[in-house]
Amino acid sequence: MFYLDSWQLPSSIAMLVFVSSYFKPFSNVLAGLILGIFVTFSHYLLFYHLDWEREVVKKPIEIRGKVSKILNRGSYSYIKLDVAALDKFHVPPFKTVYANVAIANGAESLAQGDEITGHGKVRLFRSRKNFNVFDAELYAFRNHIHFKGKMNIDSITPVKIGWQEAYRAFIFKVFRNYELGWLYYVLLSGDKSHITSQDIESFRELGLSHIMAISGLHIGILFTLGFALLKTAVFILPKKIHQGININIGCLVGALCLAGIYVIVSGMQVSAQRAWLMAALGVLCYFLGLRLSLIRTIVYVLTLIVFFSPFSLLNIGLYFSFSAVIAILWLLSQQKQLCSRKHSVLFKLKWWVLLQGVVFLFLLPWSVYTFQGVSVSGLIINLVMIPFLGMVLFPAIVAQCFVSLLFDLQLIGGLDSLLSASYYVIKNWQYNWLSMGNITLQELALTLLFILLVLSRITARYACIPAFILTARWLTLSSPEWQVDFFDVGHGSAVLISRDGEAILYDLGANYFGTYSIFENVILPYVRANNISLVHTIVSHDDGDHAGGLTHLISNGYSDSLHAFHGGKYQQPCVNGTVRFGKLTVTAIWPKEKQNNDNNSSCVVRISDDQYSLLLPGDIESSSESKLIKMNRKLLSSTFLLAPHHGSKTSSSIDFVRSVGGEVVVFSRGFHSPWALPHQEVIARYDQAGYKMFDTALDGHVQIRMFSNHYEVFLAREAKNLWFLR
Incomplete structure (x- = not known):
């Protein structure tokens, strides 16, 4: 469905047509595929597509909308705007269009929910595309973020916040003074904006990420609590209820409504929708006296979710959620009398351990595929945490909310201290996470x-x-002898040279406004996902687009990797010399001395084996290129080249291009470059010299794998080539 214009779809349809002509049951599969295509495309046109979006970009326009979220406030202010109109185009009421907008003035007085009008420019949302790294473009599509831009505010109209915002503000106020208040806030609101990246990482390593994703566990707890409270309320009523009234159905419907409200206030997450639909299906079957098999239950719920939200198939949480449910229902179907009172407590404990083990095995492939590893400690922690959440923590925080409506009283202070201390201990265990590498x-x-x-x-x-x-x-799968990764880092550069699980990093990318580090958000996740040990780091020069991640490199424990080429105490320019890296020879050949500017003082590095070689020249300009040619022309000869200075016309002189004599050149630059890089003259020079050219702005992450007698090039935008993201 998501590859409508690629060979996979027509070939799949052709195969199904052929098979269904001989085996009639397959005609249902073919009909389902055709229906899926129709539903997906209709959903896209109805809720996602804007036929006027290219008519409002890159020109001054009027912008009107509502502040959905304040992403950053300060000297650099950034908001998420729920767009009402751009220029003369109005957003239909059945569509949601967001724009991430930088505010030039008046941001200090903005509040969530304010309606604003102003003037500025927008462009279509486009982000970096790298292997094994968070896909911001796919996330933006799923969340209806169509534009980025800048604007000056002309007017602000304060608007009373909606019920959902008021609810979340109340929950935040109730728990703001607790040590784990952010966790209680997430459990009751589904809003993860107050969680630090460190806590997200810790919960993932502890196998507790599912607690922060509103899922069947939460819906089940709330549904059960609601049913128990309603049933209790019925029995303590002073008036007797007529025998003809089915109390259970009334309580079940009431609990279902309560759980439904929770799903809405928590942001309608896919896992929560799935759980609520299964609960609703169970209530309906109870009312009608029906029994559904395991397979039918799962198929019905999945069909409903996909029919109303086909792009939820792109949410990896859907697969985690359904895999866990399948594991639980399958195991319970093997022992239908598990909950019988005839079984001892010890027997049920054994089954609880077995259940956790089965769920762990079902989720293992998804965890390795998504996170390149699995939480080992989570297998044990969840044995305690899940019943504790249902029987203690969730009822306690709900009770705290009700008490806070009347009194300013911290009801769960002791529980919070105990949980906080336990969390501090277990998150520092040495063997929480087992890295297992990538699987395709x-x-x-x-x-x-x-x-x-x-x-x-x-x-x-x-x-x-x-x-x-x-x-x-x-x-039979052959591994490359060594590999080069040119990351898509926007305007800047970051190149990783790896072999046998070890790597050299050349440049660190930028650090935008002190809030977004390329090293921490692109390079480090890739290094960890592939179980790579960073042995050496070379910073070409101290410009922000090359050395922006230096402080984050050091803070993440990689300061020793700088020593070989920058001395015990970091210095620029780099230290010239040769280092052996397995079968590779790494030579810093320039500068011999500090040049007239930082660009010309860039560290030029050549990496080679007996067959292939790579030249990394930083931002050197034509004057330094000429000196290098005079110094040792043969030393420049390389198979692969990182284009000097991102393809600027001040670099890549004809003599330099010919002296390198390479086969492949990579331009590392931003898509919306104000300098119009790479320059057309530079492109013409490489073209005339017979180079094959790649551009990170157009191709995304460029990966070159070297084998004994050939090399292969892989491009991130080809690998993630979804039709609705082009």
């Missing part, structure tokens, strides 16, 4: 197919087929 989408699919086949006695015999294919794939 094909390997994930084969692993999941193996699990599904094993679940049934009828199909278990066929599980050996995906297992054999997966094993053969791993045994």
Whole structure:
């Protein structure tokens, strides 16, 4: 569905047409695929597509909208604007259009919910595209963020905040003085804006991320609490209820409504929708006296979610959520009398441990595919945390909210201190997280197919087929001898040279406004995802687009990697010399002495083996290029080249381009470059010299893998080529 103009879709349809002509049951699959395409495209046109979006970009326009969220306030103020109109175009009431906007004036008086009018410029949302890193473009699409821009505010109309904002403000006020107040706030609101990146990372390593994602666990707890409270209220009523009234149905519907309100105030997360729909289906079946099988229950709920929100299939949380549910329902179906009073407490404890183990195994492939690892401690922590959340923590924080309506009283201070101390201890355990490296989408699919086949006695015999294919794939897959990654970092550069799990990093990208570090958000996640040890770091020069992440490199424990080329105490320019890196020779060949400016003092590095070589020249200009040619022309000869100074016409002289004599050149630059890089003259020079050109602004992350007798180039924008993101 998401590859409408690629070969996969027509080939899949052709195969289904052929198979269904001989096997009639497959005609239902074909009909389902066609319906899926129709629903997806209709949903896109109705809720996502703007036929006028290109008519409002890159020109002065009037901007009107409502402040949805204040992303950053200060000298650099940034808001998320719920757009009402851009220029003469108005947003229809059934569509949501957001724009991330930098505010030039009046930001200090803005509040969430204010309606503002102003003038400025917008452009279509576009972000960096890298392998194994958070996909900001896909996130923006799913959340209806169409534009970025800048504006000057002409008028501000304060508006009374809505009920959801008022609810969240109340919850935040109730728990703001607690040590883990951010956690209680998330549990009751679903809003994660107050969580630090460190806490997100800690919860992931502890296997507790599901607690912060409103899911079946939360809906189940609230549904159960609601049912119990309503049932209790019915029995303590002074008047007797007529025997003809089914009390259970009334309580179930009431609990379902309460859970539905919780789903709405928590942001309508996919996992919460799934859980509520399953609860609603259960209530309906109870009312009608029906019994549904495991497969039918899951299929019905998934069909409803996909029908009303087909792009939720792009949310990895959907797969975590349904995999956990399948694991639980499958295990319970194997022992239907589990909850019987005949079983001892010890038996039920054993089954609880088994249940956690089964859920862990079902989620393992998804965890490795998404996070390149798995939480080991989470298997143990969840044995305690899940029942504690349902029986103690959730009722306690709900009670605290009700008490706070009448009294300014901290009801759960002791519980908060205990939890905070426990959290501090367990997050510092040494072996919380096991890194397992990357697996491809094909390997994930084969692993999941193996699990599904094993679940049934009828199909278990066929599980050996995906297992054999997966094993053969791993045994025959050849690893590159070394690899070069040119990250898409916008205007700037960051290049990683890796072999056998170790790497050299050349440049660190920028640090935007002190709030967004390329090193921490692009380079470091990639390094960790691929289990890479950073041995050496070379900073070409101290310009912000090359050395912006230096403080974050040091704060993350990589200061020793600077020593070989920048001395024990960091210095510029770099230290010339040669370092052996396995079979690779790494040579800093320039500058011999400090030049007339930082650009010309860039550290020029050549990395080579017996067959291929890479030249990294930083931002040197034509004057330094000429000196390098005179000094040692042969030393410049390389297979791959990072274009000097991002393709500026002050660099890449004809003599330099010819002296390198490479096969591939990569331009590392931003898509919206005010300097119109790479310059057309520079492109012409490389073209005439026979180079194959790649551009991180157009191709995204450029990855080159070197094998014994050939090399392969992979591009992030080709790998993530979704039709609605082009």
